[in-house]
Amino acid sequence: MDLSLLAWGDAGWGDQMARGAVVTILVAIAAYALGVVIGAGLAAMKLAPLAPLRWFAELYTTVIRGIPELLVIYLVFFGGGTALRAIASGMFGYDGYIELPIFVTGTICLAVSAGAYSAEVIRGAVQVVPKGQLEAAVAVGMSRPQRLRRILVPQVARHALPGLGNVWQLTLKDTSLISVIGLVEIMRQAAVAAGSTKEPFTFYLVAAVLYLGLTSLSNRGFDAAERWANKGVRRA
Template sequence: MFDYRGYGWVFWEGVQITILVGLCAAVVAILMGLIGAWGKLARSRPANLVANAYTTIVRGIPELVLILLVYYGVTILLQRTLTALLGSEVLIDIDPFTAGVLTLGVIYGAFATEVFRGAFLAIPKGQIEAAYSFGMSRVQTLWRIMLPQVWRFALPGLGNVWLVLIKATALMSVIQLEELLRWSDIGARNTKLPFTFYLTASFIYLGITVVSMLLQHRAEVWANRGIRRA
């Protein structure tokens, strides 16, 4: 059953890219999530409006459509706009890796926005008032009081976003990014053993999921250190 006919190496090639794309996209998603949460909580109407539109639109459209829209649509739109502006033909070519990281980051940034919004609201208001009454500025309060604690409330939600994100990297095979599923596909075609190769790929994804869950648990224990428990 698990005879790869000399094509076992494809999994190692693929899993590196999958994890790299996943980690880079997670960084983008956290940044987008922090900005989005600020937009939702800020006392500024336009910021609220933009942040709400962002989460509403991204969460209402399938990932696959967004990926195709960004990878093919946005490049063509930029190309057309720049060509019209500059008057000469402009060719824009985003490589699949950058496109994948940006698209996944923007999509899961919308989910991270909701997580961070809830986490910022979970910080006891008294602590923030106490910081102000000590004369801390808004930036100091954010840096010294809120950010160190927000992770504690955000970790469970962020862990879930990560689990969905790493599975969504499989969609990147559609835009020819050479990640785990795409490499498995190459192995499957060359050996004519599609079941063997896709089953192995699925177990690798399962392994990543299980390891992530264990790490998430440890991270939560770490983030909750020094917190009294009932």
């Protein structure tokens, strides 16, 4: 193993790997944020009084959680462009070739899975909030948005935190799969470096260390967040 390969600048791959790590972090954050929004929407549908909404959300989470992420990525990657062009020509009469930036495609791929997993977490957290609290809020005359903002969201956020931490770890590690569609994140960068230096072990090991660092670091972050969120909670 030749560690001078990891030098910064033109001589080595250190800066490229670091840039790959930044892309990994960015795509993970974007997909996670979008995934939590999708998850919140699906959780609302699962708890909705309208049966078709519940069926849709149930179908979505069951299918996405039971199918490999790689297959979902191929669907979005190969199918997304076709769907986009169909919409463009159907609704706007534009027949030229368009495609989404690879970063956006990657984000959507990961958010689809993250949404399914966080839907379960958020739904579980909503059901933990005692019904009496919401009834009390109605009794004192709070409007729906007020009840949501004052009663539901603060408590759901606290209860959902451990589960959402799991979803984050999952999303972070799943970013490696995005390399198959060509986004230059850690894995892709490692593959490029491995190919040109003929030292695959060195660079995949660097990739592993980067992921290890990112997961360990974010684990610390969620630990701190949980401590902060549970400050006011009485313990038995």
